[in-house]
Amino acid sequence: MTLLRLTDAGLYCEAGGFHVDPWRPVDRAVVTHAHADHLARGCRHYLTSVPGAALARQRLEPGASVEPLLWGERRLVNGVQLSLHPAGHILGSAQVRVEHQGEVWVVSGDYKTEPDPTCDPWEPVRCHTFVTESTFGLPVYRWPRAHEVVAELHAWWRGNQAEGRPSLLLGYALGKAQRLLAALDPAAGPILAHGAVETMAALYRAAGVPLPATAPATMDRRDDGWRRALVLAPPGAEATPWARRFGEASVAMASGWMQVRGMRRRRGLDRGFVLSDHADWPGLLAAIAATGASRVWVTHGFTGTLVRWLRERGLEAEALATRYEGERPDDRAGADEPGPAA
Amino acid sequence: MRAFATLYEALDRTTATSAKVAALAEYFRAAPAADAAWALAFLLGRRPRRAVRAPDLRRWAAEAAGIPEWLFEESYQHVGDLAETIALLMPAVDATDEAPLAEWVERHLLPLAGQAPDAQREALREAWRRLGGSARFVFLKLITGAFRVGVSEGLVLRALAGVSGLAEEVLAHRLMGRWEPTPEFYRRLLAADTSDADRSRPYPFFLAYPLEQPPEALGARAAWVAEWKWDGIRAQLVRRAGGTWVWSRGEELLAGRFPEVEATAAFLPDGTVVDGELLPWRDGMPLPFGALQRRIGRKTLTRRVLDEVPVVLVAYDLLEHGGTDVRDWPLARRRAALEALVAALPAGAALRLSEPVAAEGWAALARERESARGRGAEGLMLKRADAPYGVGRRRGDWWKWKVDPFEVDAVLVAAQPGHGRRAGLYTDYTFAVWSGDALVTIAKAYSGLTDAEIREVDQFVRSHTLERFGPVRSVEPSLVFQLAFEGIQRSPRHKAGLAVRFPRIVRWRRDKPPHEADRLERLVALLPP
Numbered sequence: 093m094t095l096l097r098l099t100d101a102g103l104y105c106e107a108g109g110f111h112v113d114p115w116r117p118v119d120r121a122v123v124t125h126a127h128a129d130h131l132a133r134g135c136r137h138y139l140t141s142v143p144g145a146a147l148a149r150q151r152l153e154p155g156a157s158v159e160p161l162l163w164g165e166r167r168l169v170n171g172v173q174l175s176l177h178p179a180g181h182i183l184g185s186a187q188v189r190v191e192h193q194g195e196v197w198v199v200s201g202d203y204k205t206e207p208d209p210t211c212d213p214w215e216p217v218r219c220h221t222f223v224t225e226s227t228f229g230l231p232v233y234r235w236p237r238a239h240e241v242v243a244e245l246h247a248w249w250r251g252n253q254a255e256g257r258p259s260l261l262l263g264y265a266l267g268k269a270q271r272l273l274a275a276l277d278p279a280a281g282p283i284l285a286h287g288a289v290e291t292m293a294a295l296y297r298a299a300g301v302p303l304p305a306t307a308p309a310t311m312d313r314r315d316d317g318w319r320r321a322l323v324l325a326p327p328g329a330e331a332t333p334w335a336r337r338f339g340e341a342s343v344a345m346a347s348g349w350m351q352v353r354g355m356r357r358r359r360g361l362d363r364g365f366v367l368s369d370h371a372d373w374p375g376l377l378a379a380i381a382a383t384g385a386s387r388v389w390v391t392h393g394f395t396g397t398l399v400r401w402l403r404e405r406g407l408e409a410e411a412l413a414t415r416y417e418g419e420r421p422d423d424r425a426g427a428d429e430p431g432p433a434a
Numbered sequence: 435m436r437a438f439a440t441l442y443e444a445l446d447r448t449t450a451t452s453a454k455v456a457a458l459a460e461y462f463r464a465a466p467a468a469d470a471a472w473a474l475a476f477l478l479g480r481r482p483r484r485a486v487r488a489p490d491l492r493r494w495a496a497e498a499a500g501i502p503e504w505l506f507e508e509s510y511q512h513v514g515d516l517a518e519t520i521a522l523l524m525p526a527v528d529a530t531d532e533a534p535l536a537e538w539v540e541r542h543l544l545p546l547a548g549q550a551p552d553a554q555r556e557a558l559r560e561a562w563r564r565l566g567g568s569a570r571f572v573f574l575k576l577i578t579g580a581f582r583v584g585v586s587e588g589l590v591l592r593a594l595a596g597v598s599g600l601a602e603e604v605l606a607h608r609l610m611g612r613w614e615p616t617p618e619f620y621r622r623l624l625a626a627d628t629s630d631a632d633r634s635r636p637y638p639f640f641l642a643y644p645l646e647q648p649p650e651a652l653g654a655r656a657a658w659v660a661e662w663k664w665d666g667i668r669a670q671l672v673r674r675a676g677g678t679w680v681w682s683r684g685e686e687l688l689a690g691r692f693p694e695v696e697a698t699a700a701f702l703p704d705g706t707v708v709d710g711e712l713l714p715w716r717d718g719m720p721l722p723f724g725a726l727q728r729r730i731g732r733k734t735l736t737r738r739v740l741d742e743v744p745v746v747l748v749a750y751d752l753l754e755h756g757g758t759d760v761r762d763w764p765l766a767r768r769r770a771a772l773e774a775l776v777a778a779l780p781a782g783a784a785l786r787l788s789e790p791v792a793a794e795g796w797a798a799l800a801r802e803r804e805s806a807r808g809r810g811a812e813g814l815m816l817k818r819a820d821a822p823y824g825v826g827r828r829r830g831d832w833w834k835w836k837v838d839p840f841e842v843d844a845v846l847v848a849a850q851p852g853h854g855r856r857a858g859l860y861t862d863y864t865f866a867v868w869s870g871d872a873l874v875t876i877a878k879a880y881s882g883l884t885d886a887e888i889r890e891v892d893q894f895v896r897s898h899t900l901e902r903f904g905p906v907r908s909v910e911p912s913l914v915f916q917l918a919f920e921g922i923q924r925s926p927r928h929k930a931g932l933a934v935r936f937p938r939i940v941r942w943r944r945d946k947p948p949h950e951a952d953r954l955e956r957l958v959a960l961l962p963p
Contacts (some may be wrong), residue, residue, distance in 0.1 A: 231501055232509045232522040351522065353446070354514050354857030358885070363447065397508050404502070 095172075095190060095197050096223070098412060102132075103199060103223070107192050108172030110139075112199045115415045122174065124201025125185035126151050126266060129417040139167075141176045143212070144184020146295050147266065163212065179203035180214030181369050182267030183296055189217050198383060199223040202416075204368065205375040206238060210271050210301050214371075216382035223412065224380060226393030227370040228348050235348070235372045241365050242275045245346075248363050249280060249322050252342045256319045260341040265326040266292045267369050270303060272324060272346055278304040282317040285309060286325035286334070309334075348372070380407075392416040437465060438473050438535045439569040445583050454585055458593035467617035468536035474623075475615035476581055477590050482539075484579035485547035486554050488516070491578070494555050498562055499523035511905045514857025517574035520562075527566035543576055588826060598624040606638045606825060612687060636670040636681040637707060637753045637761065640824045642815060642832035649796045649835065652816065659765060659819050660791040660799055662811040663834055664748060665723055665921070666713035667730075671695065671747055671785075673702045674757075680712075680747075688712075691729070694740070694784040695747045701779050705757030708772070709823075710749040710788065720810040722923050722962070723935065746784045749776060750815075753823060761823035768823065806837045812920065813837045839918040840934070840960060843943055845951045846913040847873055849895045850906040852880065860895040860907070861888055863939075865917060867930075869954040873911055874930045876957065877919065882939030891942075914946040915939050922960050932957060 096103050102114035110120040117134030124130050126140075126147035138158045140148045145160040152158065161167060163186075167174045176186040181202040188199040198219040205214050245261075252259045263269045265288035273293060276283055285293065285306035293303050309323055327345065329335050348368025349355040356364035371379055376398065380388055387408040390398045395411035402409035444457035458477075462470055496506035501523065513519040542561060546554055558577075565573055575581040587609075591602040598605070605623065612634060613619050645652075652658060668683040678699040680688040690696075692712060702708075714721035714729065725743045729735070752772040753761050760768055769790075776787045791814060793799040799814070806813050813836035821831035844865035852861035862880050866873035883891065891913070898910040921935035934957075 230509050230512055231499065231505060232513055232519060234522070234526075352513050352857060353518055354853070354855050357855035358857075358859075360449075394508075394512075397505065401505065 095192050095195055095221070096199070098414070102414065105172060105190055105192075108169040108174065108190065110169060110174075111135075112188050112190075113201060113416065120169075122176075122188050123148060123186075124179065124188060124199065125182055127182070127202065127264075129415065130201060139174075139176075141178075141184045141186040143299050144186060146299060147182075147184055147292070150291070150295060177215045177217050178212035180205065180208060180211060183211045183270065183299060183301065185211060185267075187215075187217055189219065195220055197221045197223065198385075200225055200379070202227070202370055203379065204371045205379055206235060208238075208271055208369070210267075210274050210296060210303075214379065216379065218384045220385060221387040221389065222380060222383040222385035223389040223391060224376065224398075225370065225416070226376065226390050226395050226398040228368065228372050229376055229390070229394035229398040231373045233348060233351055233368075233372045234374055235351075235368060236366055238275070238367060241346075241367050245272075245275075245344075245365050246277060246280060248342070248344060248365075253281060253320045255342075258319060258338050258341040259322045260330075260335065260338045260343045261322060261324055261365075262327045262330055262343065262345040263324065263347070263367075264369075265289050268346060268367070269293070269324050269326070270296045270301070271369065272367070273303045273306070274301070276304060276322065281320040281322060282307055284321050284323045286323070286329050288326050288329075289324045309337075377401075435533060435535050435538045435565065435569045435573065436530060437461065438469065438476075439567070439572045441473070442572050442583055443568050445585055449584075451589060454589050455593045455596070458585065458590060459596050462594060462597045466534065466536070467620045469534050471615035471617055471620035472535050472539050474590065474594075474620065476576065477583060477585055478587055478609065479582075480615070481579050481581050482543060482576055483547065484577070485543070486558070486577060488578070490551060490554065491516070491520070491558070494558055495520040495523060495562075498559055499525075511851055512858050514851055514853040515580075517578050517580060518571055520574050521567075521571035524562045524570065527564065527570075530566065531564045531569065533564075538573060539576070543573070546577070594624070600624065600626070603825060607635065610635050610638060610681075610685060633674045633677065634672060634679045634687075636672055636679070636685075637709075637759075637823075638825045639668065639670070639683050639709070640832060641827040642834045643827060643829050645816065645833040645835040649799065649816065652833070655794065655796050655799065657819055659769070659817045660793070660802075661750065661788045661815045661817070662791065662806065662809060663813045663815045663836065664711040664713055664720060664788075664810075665812045666711040666720065666726060666748075669710060669712045669747060670753070671699055671702075671706075671708040671710065671749075672754075673699050673706045674704055676704065691735075692745050692747075692784075693735070694745060698747075698779065698783040698785045701783065702775065702785075703756065705754060706775065707752070707754035708747065708749045708775075708785070709751040709753055710747040710785075712745055713748055714743045715746040715748075715786070716744060722810070723921065724923055724925075744784070746786050748786050748788045750788045751823060764820040764822065765817055766819045803835065803837060839920055839936075840922060841916055841918050841940065842867065842876070842957060843914055843916050843946060843951045844876060845873055845911045845948045846891070846909060846915060847875065847911050848906055848908045849891070856888070859888060860892045863891075863915075864906075865915065865937075866911070867952045867954050867957065868949075869930070874954055875928075876930050876932070876954075877917060877934050877937035879915075879917060879937045879939050883942065887942055911948050914943040914948055914951050916941050916943050922957065922962075924961060930954060930957070932961060 096105050101116040101118050103112040110122050111118045112122045113124050113130040114121050115132050120137045121135040122139045125144055133152055139161055142160040142162055145158050148158050161176050164175055173191040175189045179185040179187045179201050181204055190197045196219040198217045202225050203214050249259045263272050269289040270293055283306050286309055290306055297303055342362045344363035345361050346365040346367040348370055350364030351366045388402050389410050389412045391412045391414040399409040399411050441457055441461040445454055492506055496503045510519045561573055591605050594605050595602045608623050670681045672679040678696045680692055682688055714725040729743050749772055752768045755771050791802050793802045803814050816833045816835055818831045844867050846863055847866045848864035849860040850862045852859055864875055865877050866875045895907055895909050899907040901908045917937050918940045919934035919937040923933055925933035
């Protein structure tokens with residue numbers, strides 16, 4: 093028997109009696125981060141990182157029992173040693189380390205190895221078995237340097253200002269939008285935010301992440317700032333009446349999928365900025381190597397590809413059919429939107 | 435190369451025609467003539483022939499990227515574009531390469547065709563080392579013969595007209611026919627003196643839009659000339675200074691391909707240009723389109739093929755008469771002159787007049803149109819009798835009024851990922867109909883669904899896969915689609931024993947269970963005798 097196994101509710105640690113990122117209500121859930129595909133409503137008890145607790149509470153039903161755990165703090169659950177370690181995906185995103193009778197497992201949740209000023213950096217955790225995501229598990233996904241992407245983004249913004257039209261920038265309301273916000277130069281022009289973005293930004297600020305102030309996107313069109321503004325909104329907002337007020341705006345999206353021209357064109361975007369909160373191919377390989385794991389379970393993404401690559405390199409690798417979605421190329425709702433209670 | 439790649443990016447990025455024209459003008463203003471000539475050739479769709487075998491290219495790219503071939507293939511299946519896949523897989527470069535487009539084309543791209551595989555491999559590795567970002571992508575697009583960019587010839591002309599101060603029509607005429615992308619050509623193209631017309635040069639073709647309203651909306655029937663709309667090769671026959679040139683609509687010179695037409699042209703007076711349709715013709719009727727494929731497909735024409743598939747030019751229009759450009763004349767006058775020319779030809783000439791369809795009144799004409807298929811035509815062309823011969827595709831004076839297509843309800847049985855903006859989505863579908871208890875494949879179709887439907891079918895394919903054959907997945911036969919197609923003919927090469935022409939999806943028949951899809955017998959009944 094293995095320390096973790098897949099049940100119809102998600103990854104389950106039988107010895108400890110808890111699930112990691114279950115997709116159905118369970119008794120005890122250890123949650124890596126607050127994106128909807130990892131945070132199911134209705135569990136009796138949640139364990140999450142300290143910086144992630146406020147985000148989880150915001151997205152769960154009022155009064156949910158959420159217990160925060162410090163980075164690296166060890167917790168004994170039915171004889172299983174449990175600890176959380178930064179995953180670098182979004183604020184408070186954690187890897188879950190589980191140790192029992194000398195055997196160590198780490199569940200990555202979603203992660204990236206690139207630096208991101210809005211969250212604690214990914215930390216390699218040695219283990220025997222590593223459960224990794226594979227959202228961008230193809231070698232065509234290699235991220236350009238973030239500061240170059242941010243420079244391009246500002247050039248696009250300035251160009252739109254010169255043409256007298258607003259810039260509508262789409263990115264997940266939780267995580268991506270705050271990372272973008274932190275990178276934007278508030279002196280370049282007004283920054284407007286969709287309500288879902290600002291709600292999460294306020295929680296980031298409360299957690300001590302410095303973010304520029306935003307104005308609500310209801311700014312009067314006659315206002316001078318209107319045509320110079322950059323509007324941050326979740327991808328799902330693009331097709332709603334809310335977005336119609338930005339009719340003439342140049343529309344861009346920040347996502348790892350923007351690396352591929354076809355994906356950008358399919359969405360009919362004016363621009364695509366390659367900025368992802370997931371590990372790219374070199375990032376995945378480096379992270380797996382850094383864990384020292386001899387066994388790797390691969391979840392959501394290019395599972396088959398990564399499994400084959402790892403096997404060819406002598407690792408014991410399996411694909412795991414989870415219900416995590418990571419980031420999907422044609423996502424319109426945004427995986428960060430609070431989903432219906434499972 | 436970098437400036438051209440920047441232009442490519444700018445054109446690729448926007449759908450606004452004003453922004454495209456501005457980007458083009460900016461490029462042509464700054465580019466040296468040698469670069470501008472190549473850029474123009476590529477923008478107008480003159481793609482260099484693929485010089486490197488695709489399997490070689492894939493193998494060398496995988497090797498240079500340091501990945502196994504299976505991983506290269508998976509990457510390609512996901513990205514859906516070979517050039518883009520390679521561009522994404524190669525390591526980043528540190529310095530930007532400043533060599534001009536003409537140098538990359540003439541010293542690196544064109545010589546590839548004649549090189550041995552080892553030399554090709556070295557040349558490609560050098561290009562991958564030197565070119566980064568969009569320059570690498572664009573160069574690879576040229577190498578794979580797949581360079582395409584979303585600008586019409588009209589936009590390119592508009593930009594060049596802005597840069598040069600010349601009329602678009604002058605530029606269009608100078609760009610017809612044969613030219614080499616040299617700096618001299620580019621300078622001649624933009625030269626102020628316009629009396630230089632190359633004697634082989636055809637005129638831009640005038641094209642029709644489909645009629646989407648009842649013909650009564652066009653006014654009096656008597657103001658319009660109706661002709662059969664043929665499904666052959668639209669062509670211009672140019673006879674000047676004792677020489678003959680046959681041009682396809684794609685501006686390809688069809689020299690030597692239709693000797694019977696060229697022989698007939700010798701009887702035409704110098705200074706004659708005829709617009710018509712090349713058709714395989716026998717006993718007063720066209721042969722099926724497949725017959726023409728036998729003539730197009732081969733380099734050397736045997737006596738036997740010439741006997742079995744004789745070709746004529748069915749003349750629609752006269753563009754030059756006695757050395758004068760007569761495109762401004764009303765159609766009725768041009769036709770009268772054309773009729774006189776054709777009447778003067780010897781018997782058995784491979785040039786026939788496209789006869790007007792006489793039916794009086796729109797209702798009678800509509801009844802005539804129903805007989806189009808039996809005559810081997812696609813429908814009718816309606817041309818305003820007093821209109822001049824225009825340039826390009828314009829609304830108003832010419833309309834194509836095709837007969838309704840054939841339709842069939844077929845079951846989706848397999849799919850594979852598309853390319854370009856459909857990369858990574860299952861959008862290339864294979865359809866089948868029932869033959870007994872088995873489904874037999876009849877068509878592949880790519881277009882006709884909305885983006886939302888495409889995503890839905892993509893999800894279906896992923897979750898109902900039966901088997902995988904490389905990129906192709908066979909799926910549970912449960913979705914039914916209504917397909918339309920223009921023609922049908924026997925084909926021993928296809929399992930169903932028939933092939934349909936221009937199949938496309940009309941709509942998703944969500945109301946039909948798979949067993950209610952059509953049977954093969956219904957298609958067999960549509961076959962011509």
